[in-house]
Amino acid sequence: MERTLASFVRALRMADVRVSTAETLDAFRVAEMIGWQDRQRLKDALGAVLAKSQNETGAFDACFDQFFYFDDLKSDDGHSADDAIDPNRPESEPEPPDNQAIGHGEGQGGGGGNGDVGSDGDPDAGHGGATDLSEARVRVEDMSAPSSSLGRLLMADDRTALAMAISHAAGENKLEDIRFFTQKGLYTRRILEQMGRSELIDEIITLDASTAPPDQRLATELRTRSDRLREQVRDHVERQFLLHADAHGERLRADMVRKARVTNVARYNDPLMRRVIARMARQLVAAHSRKRRITKRGTLDLPRMMRKNMRYDGNMVELAWKSKRIDKPRVFAVCDVSGSVASYARFMLMFLYSLEEVLPKVRAFAFSSQLGEVTDLFKRYDLDEAIKRTLAAHGQGSTDYGRALADFEALALDDVDRRSTVLILGDARNNEGDPRTDLLRKIYQRSQRVIWLNPEQRVSWDSGDSEMCRYRAHCHQVNECGSLEQLERVVSDLLRAVT
Structure with missing residues (x-):
């Protein structure tokens, strides 16, 4: 959790929310006190610590909602993942088709054109859409038990565990370092490999070679759920790209505008120039806003000190220092x-x-x-x-x-x-x-x-x-x-x- 919060602070800084080291430590203490169970309560508490102005509050809210994106933990009918499978439902009752969805990416195009597992050269290419989704799902009892760890995770229908696995794999592969849109496919593949995609493909190949109907049914189901997992991972990478890379790109453009000659900056960059000027002004104000009266430590003001200590019968209890008044220019x-x-x-x-x-x-x-x-x-x-x-x-x-x-x-x-x-x-x-x-x-x-x-x-x-x-x-x-x-x-x- 500490790493997650540190990554969130980094995202805030990329979004021009100034967060000092002391404020980061305060955020860690707040998260420890509040806990991570109540999303809105955590958001309000962190916002009170990290957002210091109206503009920063708006940037904080947008960054928090995008960084802690947990809509994929809900099924399509609006119920949470914990309610996706009713423990009191009779075993003979088939699950509705919606419960097969994994994540919010279902039905969406994702972030690229290779929508099935076979698009990367897998042996099961072209079979991802072969299953008729309008047919009732076969029961788990009619399928073999998956042997790979990712296969067991996919068949468990635990969206919370799946989302946490994606987040963990993304962290292991430092997804927050993504900078260019051409890297989205690379990070998607790395995350899937971290989750055990190779073992899952080997299992699907083995199941396809089997003549047993339970194995064939499991192969089809794993292939379908693997396709949807890919879409979910793509969506996660896309959100992280928009969160980190867009802000990074804005900073690159702003840095170029700062260094370029004014006459060489195109007119359509005027809004960016204004933002750069406003940011520069804020930084200078923060650096030079201090009290007009500055104490010159080391030089005692003897007449003033004697007057201050008359109430102590001349004993020098309170010191008085010479000071100079600094006028603003x-x-x-x-x-x-x-x-x-x-x-x-x-x-x-x-x-x-x-x-x-x-x-x-x-x-x-x-x-x-x-x-x-x-x-x-x-x-x-x-x-x-x-x-x-x-x-x-x-x-x-x-x-x-x-x-x-x-x-x-x-x-x-x-x-x-x-x-x-x-x-x-x-x-x-x-x-x-x-x-x-x-x-x-x-x-x-x-x-x-x-x-x-x-x-x-x-x-x-x-x-x-x-x-x-x-x-x-x-x-x-x-x-x-x-x-x-x-x-x-x-x-x-x-x-x-x-x-």
Whole structure:
């Protein structure tokens, strides 16, 4: 059970439910206290320990229902496996056909096209559908006793034991490591072999060679139940693939989106980009959300300590430590939203305003030629609408960095102080205009940091009409920032420096 719960925690992490080591240990203690008998009670208890937000609660519920999928323990008429065979029913009464089903895969196509045992080259190929299911089943007394362990399990009609055997075989073959859809057939075959399929096939061959009617009946019955077992195993592999591989594939795509240049990401990947940005923002918030007041251990505040201990007649009972107040940074984001870099500005603004918990003082400015403040747009509208209006209002015209710096001086330079960080996003291509480096120098002298983020590759800087060489002399930091990963690194360094 411990291994099962550990695999479930791993599946939760794949589904973006953050589970720490301490929370995993809490989940083990909860499972030990609650037990595994009551499914809903276990789900509620684990959810209270592992899901910490509304989004995580939804992801937890979906993951739990898919991971602990026990519908195959019920027969088609809705009764549990324990009620599938009535112990009070007379032995002469034939079992209804539904009781021959093994698992929820009955009547379904499963996960592939090879629907019978013979499809893998078995000697009994082509006989899986020979039995007329409309005929009444023969009684167990009219058949020989199976000799193989899997044959006995199939003939026992114990769905619970069969499901547990499938789960155990899947665990032995590390089904949770499945990654690609082409592996589904491989894992299905491995699980069946782990359960004793080879011995079952040998038994069927031996029974087919016998002339005794009880042996022939048992061979037919074992072949039919073996076919249905294969379908059940296929369904189990399919569910595990959807549970583990889809989340893994999503992470692979997200990782590629993080590392790819923004201009190379297709437009249809915008929803994935937004999810990646939201995840990055949550991680940075979790890493940098801490108290604004940080104690400097090791330095005593003697005047304060003497005042605190006056009630003890001057005896130094309570210590007082010096502390410093850490203010959250004041960020001025100046974004070139002309056609060449508009997509970069769009995602940078989205990223910065997703960090409002740790960056509550962000003022945003946008320009192509004339610069304007767009902070109010992000306060009045959601991110998508605010960015849309920003691009519509300031994304037209020829790029003019000199004029943009002059407008910034008029609008915000008086508010820039030693606690301010100025982020400038742009390719520094000024269309042969006056770069006004003197204005950038003023910003440099007044602010704590000036960080220029250039979405172009470094080899392209200073080529053509680029003024990057002249601007970088008046910046504290200059970074290439063409991907979300590079942007995340810059913002993380910013937060680390000011918190």
